[in-house]
Amino acid sequence: MIATPLDLIGCTPLVALDRIHDGPGRIVAKAEFLHPGGSVKDRAAKAILLAARQDGRLTPGMPVVEMTSGNMGAGLAVVCASLGHPFIATMSAGNSPARARMMEGLGARVVLVGQVDGSPGQVTGADVAAAADAAARIARDEGGFYVDQFNAAEGITAHETGTGREILEQLGGPVDGWVASVGTGCTFMGVARALKAAAPATLCAAVEPQGSAPLAGKPVTKARHIVQGVGYGLVPPHWDAALMDLSLEVTDAEVAHWHHRLAVREGLYVGYSAAANVCAAAKLLASGRLRADATVATVLCDTGLKY
Numbered sequence: 168m169i170a171t172p173l174d175l176i177g178c179t180p181l182v183a184l185d186r187i188h189d190g191p192g193r194i195v196a197k198a199e200f201l202h203p204g205g206s207v208k209d210r211a212a213k214a215i216l217l218a219a220r221q222d223g224r225l226t227p228g229m230p231v232v233e234m235t236s237g238n239m240g241a242g243l244a245v246v247c248a249s250l251g252h253p254f255i256a257t258m259s260a261g262n263s264p265a266r267a268r269m270m271e272g273l274g275a276r277v278v279l280v281g282q283v284d285g286s287p288g289q290v291t292g293a294d295v296a297a298a299a300d301a302a303a304r305i306a307r308d309e310g311g312f313y314v315d316q317f318n319a320a321e322g323i324t325a326h327e328t329g330t331g332r333e334i335l336e337q338l339g340g341p342v343d344g345w346v347a348s349v350g351t352g353c354t355f356m357g358v359a360r361a362l363k364a365a366a367p368a369t370l371c372a373a374v375e376p377q378g379s380a381p382l383a384g385k386p387v388t389k390a391r392h393i394v395q396g397v398g399y400g401l402v403p404p405h406w407d408a409a410l411m412d413l414s415l416e417v418t419d420a421e422v423a424h425w426h427h428r429l430a431v432r433e434g435l436y437v438g439y440s441a442a443a444n445v446c447a448a449a450k451l452l453a454s455g456r457l458r459a460d461a462t463v464a465t466v467l468c469d470t471g472l473k474y
């Protein structure tokens with residue numbers, strides 16, 4: 168069968184990480200970095216834009232505008248190129264310049280927004296809010312479609328009907344545990360919904376940077392961390408707390424350690440949120456909350472080449 172470029176989004180392989188974790192239990196991970204935009208966010212980008220075209224909010228040739236840490240922007244740039252829309256991205260200047268280069272390479276106009284209280288490589292909630300304000304303003308001024316990923320329900324559905332169901336199909340049945348770090352929360356919530364629908368006992372853990380764990384109900388004491396794209400110190404607007412059984416915290420040092428291990432022991436050069444997820448999956452297996460031979464699923468959110 169001949170595919171279209173948009174068909175490259177979704178149906179990623181589920182990889183067993185048996186060298187990095189050789190038991191007891193098993194860690195399996197969706198290889199989301201294989202998407203054309205290089206991250207898990209391609210799924211939300213495709214779902215939101217296709218839904219908006221379907222119901223007429225996005226008309227042919229209309230500009231698309233979004234605030235991004237880079238990954239949603241790369242996904243949107245891919246989908247916009249493929250559907251014929253100009254794309255304007257606003258991004259905090261604290262995110263890695265490699266992301267801006269990739270979006271520009273895909274034809275996007277990138278507007279860098281100065282940081283409020285973060286620093287290069289460490290982007291805070293206030294930095295993200297400033298970039299979101301800029302996106303909403305540009306969309307208004309230029310008559311564009313504002314994607315608003317933090318409030319778009321299609322992002323969650325994409326993971327429920329896509330990523331979550333794919334995990335169940337690829338494993339041939341339910342999974343014991345699910346862990347994912349949280350940006351908009353679309354990945355965590357959508358997959359948790361699908362996995363809990365198949366097996367209500369599936370233990371679902373949100374991954375949070377230590378010191379920036381509002382989902383665990385803790386005050387934010389360390390807004391800066393190395394896990395770009397997640398852990399903004401905010402509860403996302405459409406967060407469904409009923410889907411989270413627990414929160415697992417990871418330190419910058421742990422994330423850096425697992426980032427290196429994934430590269431040198433599995434040949435997977437992925438980003439920091441992927442490393443945070445795998446670190447948390449190992450913690451969940453070691454916690455004693457699951458049976459000894461449990462399988463924990465997670466996502467390898469993006470490629471490490473964007474950092």
Ligand SMILES: Cc1ncc(COP(=O)(O)O)c(C=O)c1O
Pocket residue numbers: 206207208236238239348349350351352353354355395396397438440441468469
């Ligand atoms: C690198 C990275 N990992 C994980 C995520 C989290 O995905 P979600 O927004 O679905 O929570 C993002 C979101 O932008 C990201 O950029």
